[in-house]
Amino acid sequence: MKDIQNQPDDRNIPIDRVGVKDLRYPIIVSDRANSLQHTVASINMFVSLPHHFRGTHMSRFIEILNEHHRDFHIDTVEKILYEMKERLHACEAHMEVQFPYFIEKHAPVSGAASLMEYQCTFHGTLRDATDFVLGVEVPVTTLCPCSKELSEQGAHNQRSLVTIRIRSRQLVWIEELTEIAESSASSPVYALLKREDEKSVTERAYDNPMFVEDMVREIARRLNDDDRITWYSVESENMESIHNHSAYASIEKWK
Amino acid sequence: MKDIQNQPDDRNIPIDRVGVKDLRYPIIVSDRANSLQHTVASINMFVSLPHHFRGTHMSRFIEILNEHHRDFHIDTVEKILYEMKERLHACEAHMEVQFPYFIEKHAPVSGAASLMEYQCTFHGTLRDATDFVLGVEVPVTTLCPCSKELSEQGAHNQRSLVTIRIRSRQLVWIEELTEIAESSASSPVYALLKREDEKSVTERAYDNPMFVEDMVREIARRLNDDDRITWYSVESENMESIHNHSAYASIEKWK
Amino acid sequence: MKDIQNQPDDRNIPIDRVGVKDLRYPIIVSDRANSLQHTVASINMFVSLPHHFRGTHMSRFIEILNEHHRDFHIDTVEKILYEMKERLHACEAHMEVQFPYFIEKHAPVSGAASLMEYQCTFHGTLRDATDFVLGVEVPVTTLCPCSKELSEQGAHNQRSLVTIRIRSRQLVWIEELTEIAESSASSPVYALLKREDEKSVTERAYDNPMFVEDMVREIARRLNDDDRITWYSVESENMESIHNHSAYASIEKWK
């Protein structure tokens, strides 16, 4: 059979990224508490394509993935990137993996256990060396300092979604990033709260008001203090309970 | 050219609905304040197909729509349904239209004006007679009565999304339904609030705590009292500020 | 602590459904090939609330779920519904579970194995007896008979999304429903195809043209012939390659 993809192309235009997008795949990721966790990922895999080749070989991306999905660690992404680069004769390889990850949390007073979901991302790039970004989305509560100050009683509060992404010189656990976000908010959120817990998180949030600006700064401060981390981006979207739009803030820094 | 769609089908299976889905179209809707409002709709148009025809004529749906999109009122949907039934030789025609609709609101103290978006739906069906359902989604604030009662200070509150759908024997304005939802919540939400308004809505919500159950009941009570309305469905999804899931309640009633 | 939810309500309005929505949870489902499969679900749990109670107890839904998520079979949903009804003193309980489910498929010529994702739903209701609906979404290829007939060469084809939902008097496997949808389309779709497979699926689709109407009828015919099935709904959305909207057809039937 003719290999159309290997035909030459004379437009002299290299392609930055070509590959497969939005592939859904079950994976198993490393978990600080239980060693392994089953989840379902959305995966993008791209390579660069030199100007003289007409096309890449899309099926090889899937073949490479098929060999590795059973234990999907940061190291696995690195192995896959090397194989992509080699088997697709590319100068550059990219892999983006997004997956829900669950951590057992205990309610603050009753201690009742429940599972919280965090959306996580691994983004890896291999040129000469690998570049690796870990991301996690953490839902939290924020309570508005201005509303508290102005009002006789009460203060508007809402669910906020914090996204932290880092580059690091050694392993940082997902659990460490969720902990930083949750302890920098007015209160963490939980899947299960009994009445005594609801009292506790309400009062904690009221005693701990946070603008979206305060929260991203507090998280940035902690990421600044962690010597393992070489780069970070932190953003928060507060789904305001008094508006139908969000308040937003972000900070990005190479350290 | 051969008309494949008109070929006979011998499987003896009628089709309930066949047509076009997720068509995007600019429309102009009637507006209580300004008489006309430009917006952009997502449109579904379906007819029934008797067992003996192989296919419908998809392009005719678009042709019919093209003749009518310039002034899109409840009456327009009815006209379109009659044309679909006739030109597609169908026993039954359905049209579903969803669009954002903007209403100018004034902040409660400063009176500052801003525009709030409400997602609206018109669903029409024509068999022997027309059946017509108007829907509107209204974002509001709810403040938890349990959290207020238990806590020394403060109470968790959040953005909630109320959906009201009605059948009526005479015209009910979108503006009447948004007003019912907003006045049944702990507080309306606004696009623009100055500091004095933020104080006002915070205190109003604190003085007016509402479970998701309370809010749908309060809305149902008002819809029960309106003699124009023959059927309603009301639901609310509260995007809890202390959880990462929603609290939900719904009531449906033929009067 | 005061139990605000148990306060009486004097509006005399019962609530059809109240509970938790969009809860994310890792579950393990039964799998015809491997006996068990880990996945991640979105879960809704609702009960009816009599007119004289002010509110339900939201945390109990999570507690019941926590006791059961480790082996999530159709029987588990039934057990959970009984517990919801009892522990929340309700006349009626509803549970809706949606999850991605993976089946290993083999490419038609090379036999290359890969995993295909299918979105599945379990919807259960318990009043006096349980009512149970199984749903599955199956992506397939459809090739237009009209385009093939009219054109000198080629025919437009596209990805289509078939949704089958059933009630049955005995167990029907997810795998049986995906097989019905895939063999009723112009061609199944696959995660991995080698060149010889791509030739095969292209030719198979060209030899097997299907309107959206043809496909839902063919699936309906097979569901009619299966005596285990007492009710079904089948719909397909064809994401037309020549339009930016979809062609759609649906059939629903009590047998």
Place this chain on the structure above:
Amino acid sequence: MKDIQNQPDDRNIPIDRVGVKDLRYPIIVSDRANSLQHTVASINMFVSLPHHFRGTHMSRFIEILNEHHRDFHIDTVEKILYEMKERLHACEAHMEVQFPYFIEKHAPVSGAASLMEYQCTFHGTLRDATDFVLGVEVPVTTLCPCSKELSEQGAHNQRSLVTIRIRSRQLVWIEELTEIAESSASSPVYALLKREDEKSVTERAYDNPMFVEDMVREIARRLNDDDRITWYSVESENMESIHNHSAYASIEKWK
């Protein structure tokens, strides 16, 4: 009333972006054919915040927008950016606007007119000077050259979504970018095609096979040739009719 936002902050951490996100707003944009077009936008507005201020003033973003939404041109974004920078005392201002835009197209044989929707974006940044990026998403048809070459008859084809973004030294119309994308694909897509048109687009696509790589290169070639354009990014996502994932390619270039 106390101005909490103006309080000092001693963490010494400046914030890159703070403001409002996902605000929905009706706007009127300039249109090459009709001079003005009404549509509905999703808007983000952010400023930078120096390390010594605790918070920005969220309501001012809305006030500035309120003064300008009635005629929303590239020049309007620039005016708004200047006002944001001044009224919020910021070093940097960002505005991101996304909106559906409709262009009347004529079917290739019958000439039948219909409206096609294109999602557009204006992203503006003001530091010392303004930086402005125009984006447009264009749905098209692509037909696989490999499938055509290998198969006796037919070839798989699908809807693809092309995204072009540009910086330019003078005005480039949205209509010019959609034209580049559509003429670089196997075929444009249309909202309305009669039978003779369906024959024409099917044959045109079959005669004009395009890998995702071919299409982004062809678009890049045309953007390279346009001297008004100083930077571009082009990407395409092909929603493969034989897979449940997409094929993807992208090129970005400063000229």
